[in-house]
Amino acid sequence: MSSFLKNELYEFIINNKDSLNFFLNNSFEGIGLWDIEDAQDFWLNESFWRAIGYDVNDLPQPLNLSLIIHSDDVIYFSKILVSHCMQITEESNFEIRFLHKNSSIIWFRVRGTTLICNDSKRLLVILKNISQEKQNEELKHIAEKGERLFKSYFNLNPAATFVWIFKDNDFYLLDVNETAQQQANNKARNFIGLSSSEIYPDLPFIRSKMLECFRSGLPIEFESHYKTRNSGEYEWIRFKLIYQSPDKVLLFSDLFTQQKKHEIELKQAKEIAEEKEYKLRCLFENMTNGFSVQEIILNENGLPHDYRYIEMNKACEEMLGIKAADVIGKSHLELNPVNPDNNWKSVFAPVALHGQPVKIEYFAPKFNKYFK
Numbered sequence: 001m002s003s004f005l006k007n008e009l010y011e012f013i014i015n016n017k018d019s020l021n022f023f024l025n026n027s028f029e030g031i032g033l034w035d036i037e038d039a040q041d042f043w044l045n046e047s048f049w050r051a052i053g054y055d056v057n058d059l060p061q062p063l064n065l066s067l068i069i070h071s072d073d074v075i076y077f078s079k080i081l082v083s084h085c086m087q088i089t090e091e092s093n094f095e096i097r098f099l100h101k102n103s104s105i106i107w108f109r110v111r112g113t114t115l116i117c118n119d120s121k122r123l124l125v126i127l128k129n130i131s132q133e134k135q136n137e138e139l140k141h142i143a144e145k146g147e148r149l150f151k152s153y154f155n156l157n158p159a160a161t162f163v164w165i166f167k168d169n170d171f172y173l174l175d176v177n178e179t180a181q182q183q184a185n186n187k188a189r190n191f192i193g194l195s196s197s198e199i200y201p202d203l204p205f206i207r208s209k210m211l212e213c214f215r216s217g218l219p220i221e222f223e224s225h226y227k228t229r230n231s232g233e234y235e236w237i238r239f240k241l242i243y244q245s246p247d248k249v250l251l252f253s254d255l256f257t258q259q260k261k262h263e264i265e266l267k268q269a270k271e272i273a274e275e276k277e278y279k280l281r282c283l284f285e286n287m288t289n290g291f292s293v294q295e296i297i298l299n300e301n302g303l304p305h306d307y308r309y310i311e312m313n314k315a316c317e318e319m320l321g322i323k324a325a326d327v328i329g330k331s332h333l334e335l336n337p338v339n340p341d342n343n344w345k346s347v348f349a350p351v352a353l354h355g356q357p358v359k360i361e362y363f364a365p366k367f368n369k370y371f372k
Helices: 003-015 017-025 046-051 071-085 131-156 178-183 204-216 257-286 314-320 344-354
Strands: 031-035 042-044 091-099 105-117 120-129 160-167 170-176 220-227 234-244 248-255 292-298 304-312 362-364 369-371
Touching: 031 046, 071 091, 071 105, 071 120, 105 131, 160 178, 170 204, 204 220, 204 234, 204 248, 234 257, 292 344, 304 344
Parallel strands: none
Antiparallel strands: 031 042, 031 120, 091 105, 105 120, 160 170, 160 248, 220 234, 234 248, 292 304, 362 369
16 A cells, blocks of 8 residues: 555645545544534544534534433533543544434444644544444344244143244254153154154145245134044044244144044034934923923012913913913913912922922813823
């Protein structure tokens, strides 16, 4: 490198004010000069002002530190000036936050050196905009924090969790959590690196579901069962798939065999009960004998006072000459307020209240009929 050219540049800048202005105002990052003894007296070049959103010809007045330096950094910067003023520091290298005109934060890395000009102390600073670096650091920090949280959740998740990566038109097992390892008798990690086709040769639908989740980006839930090789019994598994950009799918699985067996047993019991109810209903509706259900109504002393019709079949309607729709839900006293038949108490009450079966024959004057 030619040192004489460097000397020529120095001499040219010193003797040519226009060249000096070009150098000062068009520095890519920023140049400034501070009065160390009066921090409010400073000069910064046009490049710097453009970086924080100002036109050098339209700067706010009065111009002070609190306007352009973040409030949390003003004292910090003042201490640096004091250090230079007391000659504790001749050169400094620090990072500081400036305020953009739109109130956003612009980070600068600042290098400064002490100058003595006409017996006055100055701080010459060179500024470099490092906002993008800071943003990248923040994003990296967030990503690392997210990764740590994911790892914690991943290993503490009570559901067996598998991480799959898509490549070469198949999914390959990348990692498993502790639950999956325990459920597989500590053998789940032996399958890391294998494809879904190799791990689930008899369950191709799992790969199909993962591919559907991967292409749509939407979570998918489904359940399935398989026959175990040892016992030959069926195990039921509930699956949930979640896409993780850009090339992964998380598979959560949860064994619920006992719950499923219970659900199946309940369903079967319900179907049997419904079938029996249907048969009884058919018998009830089509039997030739009259059939009705009454509910005993007790008074405040706990004694039989009235009864209410609950059900009545067609044969009973024909025998009594009434419609079930007219009496169901109504009591005997509501239907017979003037001339009620009180003989029912000796017949209905022992059956309803004590479970004693009764068989009688009697004549009902109202219907002019004998009943058994």
